[in-house]
Amino acid sequence: MYSIIFFLILTTNGFIFSDKENIILVPSAAFRNHLNVVSTDWLLYNQGWYYEEDSIQAVIMEKSLEKIIKKDLDINRIKLFTAHGKEKKNVCIDGLNRSMCTSTDDEGRIKNTFQITNNEMNRFVRTDINTAKVLYQISVPNKNIRTTGEIYLCDDNGITFISDIDDTIKITGVTSSTDTLINTFSGDFKSVSGMSDIYQYWQKKYNATFAYLTASPDQLYPFLREFLDRENFPSGSSHMRHFTWFDENFISFFMSNNYIKSKTETIQMFIDNTFNRTFILLGDIFQKDPDIYASIYMKYPNRIGKIFVRKYNNDTSGLQRLQQVFQDIPQRKWSTFESGSDLPKDIFLV
Template sequence: MHSQRLLQVAAITALTSSVFANPIPPREPTDNIPRGSPLVTDEILLLDAPAFKSSEGDQWTASIRMFTHLRQIDSKIFSTALTTAIEALGIEIGNKASNVLERTKLFLAIPRSGIEVDLDIVGCESILTGETSKTGLLEQSIGIGACSGSLKQRVISGSAPGFFKDRQFESLLFPSLPTGFGVVSDVDDTIKVSHVLDTKLKLQAALVDDHVAVDGMPELYSKWDGELGNPAWFYLTGSPYQLYPSLRKFIFDEYPQGPMITKNITYTDIPNLFKYIVDEDVDEILGDYKITQLEKLRSFYPQKKFITIGDSTQADPEAYAEIARRYPDFIQCIFIRKVDGADNRFERFLSAFAGVPASKWTVFTEPSELLRLDVANGRCN
């Protein structure tokens, strides 16, 4: 723990000194630009959205999330400051500089508040969103009508004006019936190698290295996708939305597709961004965050049976167990992957799952241990 703290201090010091050596304009929310529809100077990150049926018959509701910011200009100064700081920690960037720039650019984007966007959803009603907040974020449940066609994913699209043609932005809508199965999966060290317990390797995995799947997890998820009858997939991560584009691509390449739920955290300077990535004291915060998001999913799909899967590095056991105690019929199975170096004491799991039937939860080391289970029929161990 002590060595980890020393590395954190060194990391933040290295980055801060790089910023002083290479000044970067402050990234503060901008309030003196016109509000309303997007401008030619605006860009929009539209996240994939789940859709659920409301209590009014065939009417659907979409949970829309987006981030609006000023169009960014590539900054050589920013690139130099960031790569210098990372390399000062002994992390070799090599030919991965493009990864670093792609994964960090949204952290320093200038948010745009008061922006509302027209969205078209294939087979459903067009919608006008509410206004983005001071931090450029919008999270809103919006009615999208009856929607025609099958329950397959469909495109959500919008546009912002450009000099010569409209600039398009789009995401996917994932509609799912009130009944059936759903799967909630953690990301870091559950399906993606993230080294959450090692500050240096965590930073390297988050910003530099190509994302790598945990061995055996793509095969397990593919099996569940078939056995559970095309369940609704949700990827619930403690990572901030700024990492959404690269994480989304990784998940779509390796796992069943579904919306990813990220944390809404906005930064206005590089040192605070860096401090967040290397911070260890997030277990309780992440636990509360995941409980809140699981409560929200239950409000969308109160009749679904959910499989939840996470790992032992942070608060997944405690968060999933709390939801299982509150809503016994909502959670069918809970699976926790044991990560080397984490608190894997059996006493920890017994305490976390107090009040949850032992038949509902399993702690595993290798995904192959779960392949034999009949999860669809509630065989969780």
């Protein structure tokens, strides 16, 4: 009898868990519509996830991981990894030129593209610290679920900084499975020294926009957003993968090379949807960022203003690898750094 009650009402330290539904919206981007050469319309992308928590699975995962890494973990983060997507469910988009409804996919993900005119964009756009964005809402019919999302404008001209997150601006430790687990599920995320300062400086100096690319799953977005806001990084779109339990396991997902395709496609999306915008690419040496960025540069040399790669101090073998990866790229187009203070204030100074 008591075992049945335990599985129906799960309690920890007197707190009663109840599974709940919610939506995560990850900030996305908007581009000019170049499908019609005479059009001044905008194409807006949205991205999100409609999910339901599984409190029992969350506690099981929490206790299992704590035995492995010998450290207390954040149950709120774990809940998002044990949640399941609400597949083929109706959700409605509000707050723009018209209301529209769509369905989630087989993983509960929300992925849509919609179009508004330039006049409508001027009506909806908000500007904050040189950053133009549109706010919209997604709701679930007949349920008290409503979430606000952001779409950041990326026009044809200007400068965009495309930055990796893990071990570029946030200490993750992707070279160690244990460090990755600890830094993902335990405590506050920690910033790489000086990175937010130089990003803020570049934003003001170049009137730049920012886009954040990461191999991390979108289940981490609420906590990444808290980190970005707390450390005063410039706001911008975020481009993440999605973890499901069909993946082998969290560590293999996090450290796998299949993010190369998603990162490459995202950068190419920005380049292909803007005519004259210049892009600055920032990443780290610990995964495949240099290979991705070198490949992008060789394809679009006139669109890449600079490549910056973070490495460890006295990493001779790492530097040799970079020199090999970037052997066909002019030396003035790439450089390394260890912290934000190593990065130049004037990027285009030869």
